[in-house]
Amino acid sequence: MAKVLIVYGTTEGQTAKIAEHLADAGRRLGHTVDVRHAPDVAADTDPARYDGVLVGASVHEGRYQRAVREFIERHSQALAARPSGFFSVSLAAASRDPAEREAIERIAANFEEGAGWAPQRTASFAGALKYTQYSWLKRALMKYISGKEGGDTDTSRDFEYTDWDAVTRFAEDFFGGLSAA
Ligand SMILES: Cc1cc2nc3c(=O)[nH]c(=O)nc-3n(C[C@H](O)[C@H](O)[C@H](O)COP(=O)(O)O)c2cc1C
Structure with a gap:
């Protein structure tokens, strides 16, 4: 079974809750999962010691948490070398306006590109x-x-x-991919 690291940024706590939900789903599938808040990622938390890494962040005024970007940049080689996924949390993800949802997809894509990261899987979840x-x-x-x-x-x-079933599906997809690898 795989060992997975989940690193998240949060301002009001919803992304932390989603990270824990993903971790619980992974553990139910038999994997070992460590969850860390990006600003508290210790020097001894090395993504290279994990089989897969999930990174999450929430949008505030069009931006994700800086600590998340710093984590991605600091560990770009380790992230490129193993399965990874990004989950974005925002209010726009719940918008009825497709243009709002597309804007968040663009913010996420620009964030990944700017940080020099190409995660295999991405998800956009509605927050709170x-x-x-x-x-x-x-x-x-x-x-x-x-x-x-x-x-x-x-x-x-x-x-x-937040659509918790969608969060579970994302977890099953990511952790299922690790089991198959
Ligand atoms: C001050 C503030 C600014 C926000 N800006 C945006 C935004 O630009 N776009 C968006 O879709 N959601 C925005 N949101 C909504 C948050 O992304 C949403 O509340 C999310 O659940 C926050 O996640 P967190 O609790 O993990 O920080 C904003 C929320 C706050 C409080």
């Missing part, structure tokens, strides 16, 4: 609106953006749009 955790400024901004899109604007609660 965590109104109750935001500062008043962030809450007002996200309410405005969501309202403009015809989305949820009740700031007294949080909204989760």
Whole structure:
């Protein structure tokens, strides 16, 4: 069975939750999975010691977390030498507007290209609106953006749009590919 590393960037926690869901799915398939938050990746966490690597990040103002990009750049050789996958988390992934979804695909493709990485598998997952955790400024901004899109604007609660079945399918595809290799 394979040993897999999952490294993620998160600002409000949803990508961490998705990373743990991917890890659980991999473990259920019999694999060993380590999950690390990108800013905390220790010097002794070497992707070259793993059979596969998944990297995830969330979009804020059109960008992914810098620590994720730094991890990819630092370990570009190890990533190129083994199966790898990228999962992107955003609100636009849940948009009814195809142009919004395409914009996120472009942001993801530019990110991979800019970091000099060509993952075998990529996925775009819808994230969450965590109104109750935001500062008043962030809450007002996200309410405005969501309202403009015809989305949820009740700031007294949080909204989760992640399709957990899609996350499981991505995990099964990635881990299944490792088993076959
Ligand atoms: C300040 C802020 C800016 C955001 N900017 C974008 C954006 O540009 N595009 C988008 O699709 N989603 C955007 N989002 C939505 C996040 O990607 C979404 O909430 C995601 O679940 C965050 O994941 P995290 O909790 O792992 O950080 C933004 C969210 C916040 C709070």
